[in-house]
Amino acid sequence: MEPLLNGLIQGLQPLTLLLTAVGVVLGLVIAAIPGLTVSLAVVLLLPFTFYLPPSPALGMLIGVFVGGMAGGAISAVLLNIPGNPASIITTRDGYPMAKKGRADHALGIAFLASILGGTFSLLVLCLIAPQIAKFALLFGAAEQAMLVLLGLTLVAGFSEGSMIRGLISAGLGLGIAMIGLDPITASARYTFDTVEMQQGISFIPVMIGMFALPVVIETMVRTRSQPLPPVIPISNALLGVRQAVASLKQLWPCIFRSSAIGTTIGAVPGTGSAIAAILSYQYAERLSKNRDIEFGKGNPEGIAAPEAANSAMTGGALIPMLILGIPGDPVTAVMLGALLIQGLTPGYTLFSDSAEIVYGLFASFGISLVLLTLIGLLGVPLFVKVIRIPARVLMPTIVLLCIIGSYALQNSVLDVWVMLAAGVLAYYMRRWDYPVLPLLLALILGKIFETQFRMSLIIALGDPLIFFKKPISMVFVLLLVAFLVWTIRREFLTSQDASWSSSESSSPLPSNAHEEKGK
């Protein structure tokens, strides 16, 4: 109880409180603008954290995360354009409900579900994380090496595109992580006899480039795109909240179930909020007892389920990041970067040596949810105006922040070039269906993986069976093999289905089938 109270004190410090509020507002605003994402918001704020103490820095980032997950629903409901990938499914019922003149009610449900989903995941995080962290104490070098390998494979397998492409992406990240001084013998590798390269490629500029520049290039490419559809007006946001609270009696089983799904999915590295939202929507559709309105035509559960799930994902994603150092999604990857920059190493030691920072983060998470209730619900009329801002207006500022942010890390122009190269690489990787998250994760974890892998072999006098002899390591290896077999089987069956359906029909799929698949 004492660490929680200390954390709460940390979270309530004026600077932390202020920056958490700034984070929530920025998260809501950026996620509400079509074309801008939560990961972009977090990565743009990352350079500011270099100059802040840990608690305010993490408070700001968690504020963006919480605000961003809820903010995506605003444009999903009022414009039929999801503010972030997790809100894609919210458009299915949110927009039809808004078109029937119940936009206030739809937004009220979305925010209420987000707040309750986030609260559920925070409780799970507070209860479970310290216990798992104690278990992580048992991990030696072999266990840590296999855990990182398992994490990388999960992220590669769950990412968009095929698993082979995910693994190639992870391999590229590991390859880049090898640049610089070898962590054990301090010999230079792939430095081409330059002093600058001896420090290796920092993951911060790579992260900034990979999350921000593809968004800029995409916006440049479609500058002269169709104008946004008209925004559905809202009349009384507070009335919508009251209506949402009134319908809570019917919605709570759906919100509770979706929160559990979101938290669980979030805890599995690489799965992401979109999967949590889609899965919880499917369950809501299957198990719903409120069928007065059909799903897809404005059913309130169709809004509550994805919004509760994507907010609940936040707490779930923090579990592997804080305890094992394996981030579950792009936003927690950036948060891991912020932790490392502050000199903090994720793992059990974080819970014992820096308890006030960890529990301060939990407190900031809770405070973000309270602020979301206040700012999100009262500020809806403002956010309705904000979603009309074209993303392209903000792109020049984003590019400038990318340059400054990558340079600010160690006052190095090389980092600016790294950011630029990473951004271009990420754009074309996405274009050709190669996920970028495995690359980034491998770059962050590469040195740790190599060190633990080689240390295990040295300890075992060169016996590679060391990874199978230790029980926990063995469990990780078995999980890894099971996951590989499952993914290969799934991809094989999917490709069989695709070729079967194409041979059944000689004509191309109807255009709406492609759209449905894209969702």
Place this chain on the structure above:
Amino acid sequence: MAARIIFPAVIALLAVMYGWIAQGYPSMSLEEGFGPGLFPAIIAAVVGALAVAEVIIQSVRATRSNEQFTGDDLPQVSISLREFVATCGLVLLVVATVIAIRHIGFIPAASALVFVLSTAMGVRPIWLSAAASAVVAFTAHLIFSGLFGLVLAF
């Protein structure tokens, strides 16, 4: 379709070069502490094999797709001229800005970057774009240099 084959082929080639360089580092024996060459050699082998597998998979798909249309197997992946121009333009602009910061200082160079980019993205009227660019550059300087003490000299 070509990009889907060329990209992994380039990665396979890079993996060969990466592995070849790794041969120059002390590597595999216990006496050498499983030296710095071990891990890069493993990575090169694995990535190379995966990239070759991807080339084969995509080649087979390309051959099949010539025989029959396979629905979702063939998204448009060729690089359009517009994308190429946008990428090159952005790269040149960032490079020019970094060089310009060294010679004319941060605020003028950053203002120019924001102005050129916002004008290219269709922000109108021009005077508003210019004024906003100056404000953005000045504010960034104020925050990072004034507040955080970062020397924006590049």
